[in-house]
Structure formats: structure tokens, C-alpha cells
Amino acid sequence: MPENSNTLLDKLNTLKSRYEEVKTLITDPEVIANQQRYVKLTKEYKELEDLMTVRQEYAALTANLSESKHILMTENDAELKDLAREEITECEARLPQLEEEIKLLLLPKDPEDAKNAILEIRGGTGGDEAALFAGDLFRMYVKYCETKGWKIEVSNANEGAAGGFKEIVCSVTGNNVYGTLKYESGVHRVQRVPATETQGRVHTSAATVAVLPEAEAFDVVINEGEIKWDTFRSSGAGGQNVNKVESGVRLRYNWKNPNTGETEEILIECTETRDQPKNKERALARLRTFIYDREHQKYVDDIASRRKSLVSTGDRSAKIRTYNYPQGRITDYRINYTIYNLAAFMDGNIQDCIDHLIVAENTARMEAAELE
Template identity: 70%
Template sequence: MIDNNSILQKLDGLVSRFEEVSTLITDPSVIADQQRFVKLTREYKDLGDIMDARKRYIACLNSIAEAKDILANENDPEMREMAREELSVNEELQPKIEEEIKIALVPKDPEDAKNVEMEIRAGTGGDEACLFAGDLFAMYKKFCEAKGWNLSITSVSEGAVGGFKEIDFAVSGDGVYGILKYESGVHRVQRVPVTESNGRMQTSAATVAVLPEADKFEVNINEGEIKWDTFRSSGAGGQNVNKVESGVRLRYMWKNPNTGETEEILIECTETRDQPKNKERALARLRTFIYDKEHQKYIDDIASRRKTLVSTGDRSAKIRTYNFPQGRVTDHRIGYTTHDLQGFLGGDIQDMIDALTVAENAERMKEAEL
């Protein structure tokens, strides 16, 4: 059991900050500064959750103290029985609230609340890798639908026999990055491909990248320097799709602050038949791309400090194997295995994500000495 006083001291120290933030978010000058306002609003929500836990924790400790007092000083059998029940319930509740508080006190990743841009690319394995990339996309699509999140495809390059060489898509909803960030890395599949006539098992791979979507005020882009082209989209959509130049392509020269080199960024978007909407999506992807590059140093710093952290964002790390002959999925970062391969590919991935979240929280608590 943790020392109650040390937990209460940590919580009491946050009361004045909660009151300060409560006042600040109603200040017109703070509301006018969008970047600061968004940051403080997130802090207010996080602190509000901690204050709620503090209230429940104090009530729990008080109930334990009162029950013990009754048992020590009261002779009425009925009162003593009620006190024993009260004590039992609250002694069981106490460690649960303490664990909740410990997790809440761990510094949160400010990116966790954001929407994401995801990329799935076929790796080694030719046509079979493209088919596997298609399986992974279907898995995430079903998972997002179950969560009530919105998924929209931004660009796609199909494989010769099905699946995708590459597919980029955006996911928006509540706390998306904090949940999907664990999916970044190399996913391997071991199975007999439908493209294999001799029935031999093959190992193929696809790479998944999960990028937090950048807010407008986080990235400085000189929109006047963007070169825009329009073109006719191809694909499903009837006659209109080939007659209207709804597809957009942007070119932007950007100086990488990490290397000092200037590079050209090229982004295409054919997501909708509406050209202005496609321009908006292309700009959002440009912001996210630059944000990701500029924050790579930050990610590398975290990765070097926390060698075993499950969500470093390292896209070259082999994180998971999908073994069809044995019907299992194994996550190599935490040694977690499920034998429900079909259910997993059907979008039932929450248990795996929960296990990864617990592992990361345990490391963060260790680091924060909680």
C-alpha cells in the first residue's frame, strides 16, 4: 500500500493550479491566443479528472477512518456490522483509486488527444505484401467503425492482384492518436499466399505509420509559396470523375530545420469531387508532414531515453507477427499473444492496445517515480 500522505501531498499541490487554469480559460486575452487556449483547455480537463479522483480518494479514506472508529468504540451489533461492510468496500476501493491517480499523475503525451494521418505501405513480399496491406487497412477500418471514429482515405495506390501498394487515410474522433500510436512499425505476416501455387509459406511485411495531425498554429507555412496544379481524378465515381478537374497537387519548398537542407514536398489529394475540399485536405497533410519531420528529433530523444517504450514511433521496428498456420498474433514489444487471428483482423484489437497502454503507463510511472 502506498503512503496516503504522499499521494495527498501530490494532489493538494495541484489544487491551486486547477483553480488558476479555471480562471485563465475565461480570460478574453487567453481565449484570443488560440494556441494557449487549446493547451490550457486540455490541462483543465486533465486536472479536472484528477480533482474528481482526489475527491473520491478523500471520501474513501474518511470512510475507512470512520468505520475503524465505530469498530473500536461502538457496541451496537448492527452498527458494527454496517461498519465492517463499509470498511471492506472501501479497503477494496482504495488501491483502485490509488492506481487511477498514479496513472493520472503521469505526464501525458500532449499529442494523445489529436486526430491522425495514417499510412500503410506494402513492404517485402511483392503481391502478397499488397494483399496484407489491404488486410491491415480493413482491420483498422472495422476498428474505427466500432469506435465511432470517422475514417477518410486521402490517397491510394492499388496492388496488381488486390490490396494496396500504399494507402493513406485520416482518422478523426476522441483521443485517436493516444490509441492508434502503438500501431506504428513493421507488421509481418506468415501464411501461404493465394498467389503461391506450390503451397509454400511465405513471410511478407507492411509498414504502418501513425502521425498526429498538426494544428494550424503549430506549423508555419507560407501559403503564397505553394504551387497548385489540378487534374482529373480516376477511379469510381461515374462520368463526372473524368470530366471535372477535382484532383489537386501541391508542391512546396521547405527547409528542414534538422538538416538545414531545402526539399520539395509533393502532395496529391483526390479524396472528394470537391476541389476546395481536396485543397483543404492536401494542406492538412502538408502541415502534418512538416510537423512530423520537425518533431522527429523530439521523438528520437524520447526513444533514446526510453529504450523499451512501446510507442516510440520507430517505423523500422518489427512490432507484430500475424501467423496464419498457428492462428495467432504476437506483439514483440510486450510479448502479448492472442490466438484469435480472425477476430483480430476483423478489428478486435482493443485488448492488444489495452495491454500496450498498461505497459507504457508502467514505464512512465517508473520514470516519474510514482
């Protein structure tokens, strides 16, 4: 039996009683009536259920390994011994893999990971070229979201003079969206010959990407009576109706930052649909997310300071990746990841890079957990 099998089984066994307790709680009418508590407990139940599944497999493997070794030492039947050897080989091959899976499952989960996300892309240094690159990044994420089966909805967009976007904000809904896209926060740099460049010189431009966990209604408290609403006519594509009906909404809200004590006015516009109530609903969702992000910044900073890995600290000023068009190269500086399939990458094929980032962060977290 592996040296650490008892330790892992002990840890898993201590969680069994909590699993049974949560399993009972989520069927309690009083708990179901408390939506905030119910949502929290159902998420915990799912995590514990995954652990109980691997606990069962791990216990069976260690028992089979012990029994097979006993047969090998005590039995004289050659056929039984051959079967025991096969079982030992299979168990010893699977156990290390399962142990790594268990260690990952035992790491504390980031409570934000399962949430939907607000994706914000802004052209940075580089003028028109930066806006064009921001548009390319948006297209890349749209393509990626399609492969994941996620839904993406634009809530606000400010187009660049030559195309692309000076700024575009959208919501992404689906399974484990924030836990996947959070690695994209930071400065993305592009090196290429701009369409407006007549002498063929390579220019460097940048765009910033911010990925925020979308706040649920009970995550933050907003006094909706203090929100000041304005309506205006949306501009841009969409037919005559868009320009004749005041479907665009603008909200102003004075918010006191609990971390600094300062009050600031938040201004949010939403012109996504021709339906004013829907635009109001989406503007409110963005307000909740903005406040939630700001109120939890101290929590984010604390997490970042404790991590040995800077893979997903959420630092939006850090340069994380370069897209070099002349070489067809993508380089992610956080993990020294370089590939030469830029065309496919810009077409949404970014999962391999995200997988490498997840592995790097999980490795650092496991190392940190072992040191504690």
C-alpha cells in the same frame, strides 16, 4: 490510513489552486480570443478536473477509513462495530485501485495523444502479396474505427496490380485517436499462402504502418504563397465526371528542416473527392502534418530514449507483429502477446491487444517515475 495516502493527497492538493486558476482563465475573453492558448488551457482543465474528481473520492475514503477504525476501537455497540467493519472492508478494497488510478493520472500526458491521426499503410517486401496484406490491414483499421465511432477519410491511394494497396493514406478523426493508434506504428509481417502460389507454400511478406499526430493549423507555420499547385484528372472509380474534371491536386513546397538546416521539396497528391477545393484543403492538412512530424522528430527521439518501454516509440522500422494464417496466430513482439483469433483480429477486433500495450507502457512509465 495507508502510508502513502498523505503523499498522494498532498500532490492532489497542490494542483487544486492551479485547477481554480485554469477554471477562471478559460472564461477570460482575452484567453478565448487567443485560440492556441485557449485550446491548450481547456485540455489542461479537463485533465485537472479528472484529478479533482478522484481527489474528492480519495479524501472521502481515507476519512471514512480513519473514522471507522476509530469507531471499532472506541464504541461498545455491536451493531455500530459491524457497520464499521463493513466500511473498513469496502475502503481497503477500493483504496489500492484508486491509488493506481491517481498515479496514472499524475503521470505527464503526451500532448499528442488527444489529436486526430494520419494513418499511412504501405506494402513492403513481398510484391503483390505485400500490397494485398496492406489492403487487409486497411480493412482491419476501418472496421476498428467503426467500433470506436471514429471517422476515416482516404486522401491518397495507390492500388496494387493484384489488389490491395501499394500505399494508402487516410485521416482518422475522433476522441483520443493518436493516443490509441500510435501503438500500430511499425512493420507488420504476414505468413500465409499467397493467392498466386500454386504449390501451397507459405510466404512471408510485410507492410509498414505509420501513425502520425495530425497537425493543427497553429502547430506549424507555412508560407502558402510559396506552395506550387498543379491539378490533374483523377483516375479510378467514380463515374465519368472524375475523368473529365481536373479535381486531383498536387502541391510542391520547399521546406527547410530546422533540425538539419537542409531544404527539401515536399510533394503531396490528393484525389479523394471530386471537389478540387476540398482536395486542396486535405493536401494542406497532410503538408502540415508532414512538417509537424519532421520538426518534432527530435522530441519523439528524446522521449523514446528516456522510455524503458519500446511500446510506442514510433520507430517505423521495427518489426512489431506477425500475422500467421496457417496457425491462426497473432504475435506482438513488444509485450510477448500471442492469441489465436486471427480471423476476428483481422475483422477489427484489436482492442485487447492495444489495451495490453497501453498497460505495459503505463506500468513502465510508473516504474520510471518512482525511480526519479
